[in-house]
């Protein structure tokens with residue numbers, strides 16, 4: 063093998079990273095420890111920002127990856143924060159996708175694996191990465207008794223990432239003290255809609271319809287909180303049985319909903335950690351390899367896929383030789399932009415864990431208060447922005463426009479297309495809002511110049527391949543725009 067990039071791990075983050083790199087003309091191969099895909103569902107939700115940005119990727123039949131995923135899932139406008147009775151309302155969000163998409167991780171992975179296969183990207187199953195060396199020219203990756211050479215290595219190999227450990231990247235955080243249970247089950251007396259019961263003495267249970275008659279049952283028992291690390295380990299080492307699950311449902315809700323059988327039963331903890339660096343030389347970490355947390359609000363796979371989107375265009379630029387210091391190690395590097403997102407993720411999942419698992423009268427009172435606040439439009443907007451991924455933004459240099467670093471909305475374009483559908487992993491969009499300014503001459507294979515209808519009193523905006531505004535101008539002199547393109551490597 064002699065690839066530009068080797069990706070370790072064929073989970074959702076590794077597969078998406080590979081597909082994006084390939085779209086940018088990068089030669090990529092994937093090494094996966096398992097001999098075949100696991101098929102476990104785990105994450106059951108994709109959030110709006112993930113759906114927005116996956117429009118960048120084309121499936122084999124010309125549809126966007128988002129369109130394909132939408133056809134396999136269910137759009138639901140409300141979701142929970144901390145399992146509070148008052149739900150978050152996504153319908154107010156300014157996005158073409160003002161909803162969560164209920165879709166099992168197994169389906170998301172199947173769609174991604176088909177895409178990767180259709181693109182002809184080699185995925186080598188049964189190849190566990192056990193080590194690597196790197197120097198100024200590349201990496202030598204050890205897997206399955208063979209050494210694979212490449213210029214870069216991406217560790218998308220999950221929470222126990224070998225790549226992270228062998229790169230010497232630290233993974234500090236908070237040990238878990240809570241164990242939740244989750245199961246995909248058949249119920250003979252299922253509730254009509256998604257439901258949850260939170261009891262200040264026993265714990266909580268949520269029941270959500272998935273697909274093909276399967277429901278996801280998940281929750282936390284009061285005695286599974288406040289545990290010491292060895293108690294967490296002991297608890298998680300005991301497999302949960304169907305009878306255990308039936309007992310939990312009866313105890314917390316007063317019914318077992320006609321629990322018939324389970325296709326998958328598991329537990330999850332609330333260990334919360336994130337990597338101190340996302341890059342070590344020619345080696346990167348992404349997804350669960352870079353951050354782990356309690357599965358609250360269905361965010362893990364979403365933040366991981368957005369890591370992939372942030373990383374892929376910058377790494378492709380490096381491979382293709384047009385990356386500038388700004389994106390390789392400067393303020394707009396993958397490491398500098400994505401680590402703060404993991405910090406925010408850790409904070410919001412810790413806060414949700416407290417709301418979900420403080421089984422006391424005080425905890426119940428806090429939930430009541432928070433629910434009242436959540437009914438206020440401004441609180442809803444703040445928390446929906448956070449969980450949906452839509453309010454994530456990146457640092458911008460001082461003295462720029464307030465929109466710099468923020469996500470570009472899905473503006474309509476004069477030819478009937480929209481901004482999101484026009485994004486590509488290997489080019490910037492230069493939106494020219496004032497035809498008076500002559501920017502067309504700045505077009506190139508790396509920059510598509512698009513005359514656009516007036517927006518936000520701007521003269522022009524440079525939009526990155528991942529849909530964030532690199533620079534916005536209320537007065538755009540071609541020389542200023544040219545300087546920005548140079549900074550970002552697009553000139």
Ligand SMILES: Cc1cc2nc3c(=O)[nH]c(=O)nc-3n(C[C@H](O)[C@H](O)[C@H](O)COP(=O)(O)OP(=O)(O)OC[C@H]3O[C@@H](n4cnc5c(N)ncnc54)[C@H](O)[C@@H]3O)c2cc1C
Nearest residue numbers: 071073074075095105190191219220349350360361362363
């Ligand atoms: C029980 C449970 C429930 C969850 N529920 C949710 C949820 O509701 N919503 C949500 O958003 N998230 C949820 N998550 C988290 C979500 O599943 C993860 O965030 C997501 O899978 C991360 O994707 P990834 O590609 O980074 O890592 P993974 O999915 O872990 O994929 C890593 C891949 O790397 C492979 N690998 C590992 N080591 C090596 C090696 N040395 N060499 C080669 N390959 C290797 C693994 O076999 C695997 O295929 C849950 C997680 C768990 C465990």
